[in-house]
Amino acid sequence: MRMRWQFLLFFSAIFLAACGSLEAITPAPPTATSTPISTELPPIATAIPAGFNEENPIQIVIVPADPDSAEDHVEAFEDALNELTDVEITVVLVETQTEAYTAVCSAASGTVSAAWVNGMTYAATSLNRCGTAGLRADTPDGTGQTGVLLLNMEYEDNGIDDAIEETLCRISVDDFFSWILPVLFYGAEDFTLADIVEIDELDDNDEILESLMDNDCAAAGMSEAAWEAYLDAESDSEEEIDEEDTLEANIFVAATSPEIPYNVFSFSGAMTLDALQDIQSALLELDEESGRSEIDPESTDELSPDAEMMVALFGYGSFEAVDDGDMQELLDFMQDSGINFAGLAD
Numbered sequence: 001m002r003m004r005w006q007f008l009l010f011f012s013a014i015f016l017a018a019c020g021s022l023e024a025i026t027p028a029p030p031t032a033t034s035t036p037i038s039t040e041l042p043p044i045a046t047a048i049p050a051g052f053n054e055e056n057p058i059q060i061v062i063v064p065a066d067p068d069s070a071e072d073h074v075e076a077f078e079d080a081l082n083e084l085t086d087v088e089i090t091v092v093l094v095e096t097q098t099e100a101y102t103a104v105c106s107a108a109s110g111t112v113s114a115a116w117v118n119g120m121t122y123a124a125t126s127l128n129r130c131g132t133a134g135l136r137a138d139t140p141d142g143t144g145q146t147g148v149l150l151l152n153m154e155y156e157d158n159g160i161d162d163a164i165e166e167t168l169c170r171i172s173v174d175d176f177f178s179w180i181l182p183v184l185f186y187g188a189e190d191f192t193l194a195d196i197v198e199i200d201e202l203d204d205n206d207e208i209l210e211s212l213m214d215n216d217c218a219a220a221g222m223s224e225a226a227w228e229a230y231l232d233a234e235s236d237s238e239e240e241i242d243e244e245d246t247l248e249a250n251i252f253v254a255a256t257s258p259e260i261p262y263n264v265f266s267f268s269g270a271m272t273l274d275a276l277q278d279i280q281s282a283l284l285e286l287d288e289e290s291g292r293s294e295i296d297p298e299s300t301d302e303l304s305p306d307a308e309m310m311v312a313l314f315g316y317g318s319f320e321a322v323d324d325g326d327m328q329e330l331l332d333f334m335q336d337s338g339i340n341f342a343g344l345a346d
Helices: 067-084 097-104 119-127 176-188 205-213 224-236 273-290 305-314 324-336
Strands: 058-062 089-093 113-117 131-138 147-152 167-170 198-201 219-223 251-256 264-268 318-321
Touching (some): 058 067, 058 097, 058 273, 067 089, 067 273, 067 305, 097 113, 097 119, 119 324, 131 273, 131 324, 147 176, 147 205, 167 176, 167 205, 205 219, 205 224, 205 251, 264 273, 273 305, 273 318
Parallel strands (some): 058 113, 167 219
Antiparallel strands (some): 131 264, 131 318, 147 219, 147 251
């Protein structure tokens, strides 16, 4: 069953009022006693924010683009960040989105972190109020992808309301566009996993479209780019196709998602603004100096050491500065689905 976000806000106000009469008070005559000299209280130690001493560094967590190569560059990357910033930083490579999510949302443990995470995990950190967006990846393929929910034309009149009672096809339980995305779309219409009558697993998008055409599947999800590529291929085909047998005649787009970012730097809400801005500026500087944005992924030219380091950690492309406001459409879409995003972080 779907678990809804439940933000329970408890407000309490205690108003204390005291009323009473004041009687006239006769002031006492002054005395010859000297006024005592006040003793200065010892200073109270205040906690030093994370990153501003060596004992409590800020942790940068990365799920690297090239794990094997990243191991050779992580130390140099950590040194470069520490040289460019006024905070103490340690860099940690992890294998899963769950580890990155946990790092950002575990500030109470004493370790304050920022993490390089995918769009779904970023949404989880933001909606759980433990992370905020600072940077986004701009790759050769753009900053992210949109997805579509496809339905057989038989369900055009009532859409998801009718299709929910029929077969949903997916590639696997781990596939974002064919499984997680349809669940988000269904959730936005107040349907739960228990409402899906039947799920059929197919090998790939080719089989999904064939099953949608034959109405063996009522619904399926895929990336909008993949769907448009199929439409273009059919349109450009030299093979003569009866109009009634085309994709557009048999399948329609019932819903389209906001863009799901490829990767986002999510900063712990426990991080000070000074530290956040310092780290973000350093990352942008390292990125620009590496020339990563100018590199052709298909080129066989040897990369500079800085470019090789950045590509190993973050892939091809560049960083751009963002905040949660830039992601609001995505966050609204995710929240409307009612899904527990902490459980989808891996």
